[in-house]
Amino acid sequence: MKPWNNRAWFLVLPMLLLVAFSAVIPLMTVVNYSVQDTFGDNKFFWAGVEWFRKTLHSERFVSALIRNLIFSGIILAVEVPLGVLIALRMPKKGIGVPICLVLMSLPLLIPFNVVGTIWQVFGRNDIGLLGGTLKSLGFDYNYVSNPVHAWVTLIVMDVWHWTSLVVLLCYAGLASIPDAYYQAAQIDGASGWARFRYIQLPKLSRVLTIAVLLRFMDSFMIYTEPFVVTGGGPGNATTFLSIDLVKMATREFNLGGAAAMSLIYFLIILLVSWVFYTVMTRHED
Amino acid sequence: MRTKVKERWARVGWLIPAFYILFLMVPIYWLLAMSLKTNAEITSGFTLWPKALTFANYHVIFSDPSWYSGYINSITYVVMNTVISLAVALPAAYAFSRYRFLGDKHLFFWLFTNRMAPPAIFALPFFQLYSAFHLIDTHIAVALAHCLFNVPLAVWILEGFMSGVPREIDETAYIDGYSFPRFFFKIFTPLIASGIGVTAFFCFMFSWVELLLASTLTTVNAKPIAAVMTRTVSAAGMDWGVLAAAGMLTIIPGAVVIWFVRNYIAKGFALGRV
Incomplete structure (x- = not known):
């Protein structure tokens, strides 16, 4: 049990001030805008919950939210099982381990818009390897004009970009299983499936929780990659919440609407974070 | 069978x-x-490898200050952010891993929500906040903005590593008459050196890859390389070769640092909790 000591606050204080500066003040600005209306000239009027009502009833917000949820759902359904499978088959020792780890981590360290650029170029059917190959095979592949192709491109891109995160987490989880467990399983004559189900999966539950929630959060706030590849198009087919929000705030100057949307967006994230946090800290103490 | x-x-x-x-x-x-191809080769047809190998695209980047200063800007604010994040996160993580105090759990959760907050929400208010302080287009503005998600992350990872060090070590040191700062820097920091390395790596990484805030807060003098890259898109005719070369050069710093932390990457991603 940790000792109770309120002087520990002094150690936390610098961090608290810094994060408050970069999180609380901006968030209060957003709250301010969300309850006011303006007709320019820096004059603001009290608008109450009008913006929130409008946002929740606007078809634009709801469809962006639904698109984002579907996107996150597909991402999780593809990346998590794939990541576990790859982690289970990774070499356990020898020179293969660092090679795998370094090569697999590489996409994680590429700036988001460069990831977008890579796939934008790769998928183009005039100069890209993927687009060009598909075209020469007779597929009429065009992510700029076909919404389904745009979605497939974004999903493949995200799988390319982030599956390694799941792999690394699961690899770390598997590496923490003592050899004795496997020896015991072998003596008992456990099948491969039983070994996975009763030894590996329980050990993975913790890292998998982290993986699922990190992937959910990050795909739920994805902005730069789809912005570079499709710009939210064709039409609004790939306009996710963040893209819509930035468009509303910086191009349409709809401050009230953007602020209300930000707060609703943030509340959704907060709710999911809370579930994640509760699950993560349940086994500590 | x-x-x-x-x-x-x-x-x-x-x-x-x-x-x-x-x-x-x-x-x-x-x-x-x-x-490594010429623009003519890129657009004229389909070649699996460069027929006419050229380094001209890289030469353009290294000889034009508006290109290479993008790299200097990126690296400057990334390093500033890493140093600031570590400096405030180290004592905070120690407090969380060693003591219970009023509101500790709530504070930890609040920190966590900042890591999860979509940067898109903060783009506009950040712009106004940093304008008010006349910090737009400075490196420190981006470095501070990235603290939004890097400080919480650093606290989480460090706390995970610190909790792996038995508390008896602290107690023994205090009994031996070490003061807190002396104990912290002489004994404790070396014990979690790998944790600090991993945390620095993650701060570096997330600051390096983030672009929405970095490009919102900069115009010319502190513009990150990833934002400079978009220039080729708007120029008359697309300069694919230079765009590709600039993209390749943004991959290299990541590839270099990843080699140093290869054995700890996974633990870092698990926020120090495997």
Whole structure:
């Protein structure tokens, strides 16, 4: 049990001030805008919950939210099982381990818009390897004009970009299983499936929780990659919440609407974070 | 029978990670190949590798200050952010890992929500906040803005590593008459050196890859390389070769630092909790 000591606050204080500066003040600005209306000239009027009502009833917000949820759902359904499978088959020792780890981590360290650029170029059917190959095979592949192709491109891109995160987490989880467990399983004559189900999966539950929630959060706030590849198009087919929000705030100057949307967006994230946090800290103490 | 299946499975099992790595490398290879081609070759047809190998695209970047200063800007604010994040996160993580205090759990949760907050929400208010302080287009503005998600992350990872060090070490040191600062820097910091390295790596990484806030807060003098890259899109005629070369150069810093922390990456991603 940790000792109770309120002087520990002094150690936390610098961090608290810094994060408050970069999180609380901006968030209060957003709250301010969300309850006011303006007709320019820096004059603001009290608008109450009008913006929130409008946002929740606007078809634009709801469809962006639904698109984002579907996107996150597909991402999780593809990346998590794939990541576990790859982690289970990774070499356990020898020179293969660092090679795998370094090569697999590489996409994680590429700036988001460069990831977008890579796939934008790769998928183009005039100069890209993927687009060009598909075209020469007779597929009429065009992510700029076909919404389904745009979605497939974004999903493949995200799988390319982030599956390694799941792999690394699961690899770390598997590496923490003592050899004795496997020896015991072998003596008992456990099948491969039983070994996975009763030894590996329980050990993975913790890292998998982290993986699922990190992937959910990050795909739920994805902005730069789809912005570079499709710009939210064709039409609004790939306009996710963040893209819509930035468009509303910086191009349409709809401050009230953007602020209300930000707060609703943030509340959704907060709710999911809370579930994640509760699950993560349940086994500590 | 079963062992036969198992043996066959074991023999081909390595194919899964191998194919996966192939899938990861092909788009990167395509970028590399493009960066070594002339624009004429890129647009005229389909060549799997550069027929007329050229380094002209890289030469453009290294000889034009508006290009290479982008790299200097990026590295400057990334390093500033890493130093600031570590400086405030180290004592905070120690407090969380060693003591209970009023509101500790709530504070930890609040920190966590900042890591999860979509940067898009903060783009506009950040712009106004930093305008008010006349910090727009400075490196420190981006470094401070990235603290939004890097400080919480650093606290989480460090706390995980610190909790792995037994508390008896602290107690023994205090009994031996060490003051807190002396204990912290002389004894404790070396014990979690790998944790600090991993945390620095993650701060570096997330600051390096983030672009929405970085490009919102900068115009010319502190513009990150990833934002400079978009220039080629708007220029008359697309300069694909230079774009590819600039993209390749943004991959290199990540590839270099990843080698140093290869054995700890996974633990870092698990926020120090495996």
